[in-house]
Amino acid sequence: MRKENPLSAEVSLQHRTGRQKVRLMAPVHGFSEVRLSVLPEYGRGTLWSAWLGNGMNLCELHTTGAVDHLVARSELFADAFKLTFHLDRRPLAAGIEGLKRKLLLQRGDSYILSPHAIGVHDMRKGGGCREFNLFVPPLRMAALLEDGMGTFPGEVEKILRNSEGDIFLHQGVMDPGMYLTIAQIHACPFTGSLRGVYLEAKSLELLVLRMHTVLAAPLREATPVKLSRRDLDRVRDAGLVPAQSFQEPPALGTLARTVGLNTTKLKYGFKRQFGTTAFGYLHRLRMAQALDLLRDTDLDVSEISYRVGYGSHSAFSAAFKRELGLRPRDLRKRG
Numbered sequence: 001m002r003k004e005n006p007l008s009a010e011v012s013l014q015h016r017t018g019r020q021k022v023r024l025m026a027p028v029h030g031f032s033e034v035r036l037s038v039l040p041e042y043g044r045g046t047l048w049s050a051w052l053g054n055g056m057n058l059c060e061l062h063t064t065g066a067v068d069h070l071v072a073r074s075e076l077f078a079d080a081f082k083l084t085f086h087l088d089r090r091p092l093a094a095g096i097e098g099l100k101r102k103l104l105l106q107r108g109d110s111y112i113l114s115p116h117a118i119g120v121h122d123m124r125k126g127g128g129c130r131e132f133n134l135f136v137p138p139l140r141m142a143a144l145l146e147d148g149m150g151t152f153p154g155e156v157e158k159i160l161r162n163s164e165g166d167i168f169l170h171q172g173v174m175d176p177g178m179y180l181t182i183a184q185i186h187a188c189p190f191t192g193s194l195r196g197v198y199l200e201a202k203s204l205e206l207l208v209l210r211m212h213t214v215l216a217a218p219l220r221e222a223t224p225v226k227l228s229r230r231d232l233d234r235v236r237d238a239g240l241v242p243a244q245s246f247q248e249p250p251a252l253g254t255l256a257r258t259v260g261l262n263t264t265k266l267k268y269g270f271k272r273q274f275g276t277t278a279f280g281y282l283h284r285l286r287m288a289q290a291l292d293l294l295r296d297t298d299l300d301v302s303e304i305s306y307r308v309g310y311g312s313h314s315a316f317s318a319a320f321k322r323e324l325g326l327r328p329r330d331l332r333k334r335g
Contacts, residue, residue: 044063046063054203055137056200057080063130073097081141083111083210084110087107089107091105093105098118112170176284177209179291181206181209232273238266239273239274246286293307
């Protein structure tokens with residue numbers, strides 16, 4: 001018996017020639033995925049979707065060269081929470097039906113949207129979109145986080161206890177760990193059932209990384225080191241410094257003095273804000289920058305390794321493979 005795939009997509013386009021609506025569905029048995037060409041109005045690009053055995057869904061829309069100004073209204077996996085990661089270097093005007101606030105999405109922006117909410121993208125002629133999405137059913141979200149129910153800040157309670165018809169939007173910013181996890185999903189080295197297991201694991205990792213940014217407040221309260229809002233702003237400032245000089249990143253003490261913190265607060269701040277040490281954060285930044293250069297430039301791998309702070313091409317290649325499961329040259333071949 002044919003079973004309808006819960007990964008169904010309904011996209012409605014409005015442009016000067018009128019409206020068009022397309023609904024896509026596919027059969028599924030366990031893990032399943034589909035890659036489709038976008039509607040002609042979008043220009044060039046693809047819509048990739050994967051249904052995972054853990055009940056979650058992954059979806060990526062990547063388009064460029066819209067033939068005209070258009071408004072795209074999409075309803076993907078309407079009953080699920082939507083975690084979106086904006087990867088396009090071009091800003092994209094967007095909105096949520098039922099919310100007056102308009103969004104201008106920049107590269108690295110991320111938001112969590114409640115079920116039953118409908119997103120709208122406003123694309124200019126020649127524009128495009130590159131958006132990675134993780135969809136999590138409400139029961140799955142609650143089960144993953146149920147041990148902490150009653151201790152979350154109000155906004156997290158609102159996510160988990162959302163009732164049908166409510167609209168909730170949590171805005172955040174991607175950290176290097178999220179970039180790397182999405183890159184590992186793109187570069188998955190497996191096929192068949194192993195691919196499904198790998199994507200399940202990475203989808204959970206991405207969910208944990210994103211929810212950590214929401215749950216950081218109660219974690220900060222439990223730390224023996226008191227961090228004020230001003231301290232946390234300085235920790236975020238510290239996170240911007242290493243990328244300015246990958247070849248000679250500042251020592252921890254120097255970085256602390258630069259942003260006006262002592263080293264103890266900076267260490268705790270990195271663990272609370274970014275879920276890793278300052279050194280681990282630098283490593284993630286290097287890998288994220290390397291991914292950008294591999295995908296967006298024709299630079300030789302040796303030049304890329306130097307730009308992200310590795311004195312040895314072989315050391316860079318080995319570190320990259322440990323992180324993503326592929327050597328830089330192999331990732332570039334995959335496109």
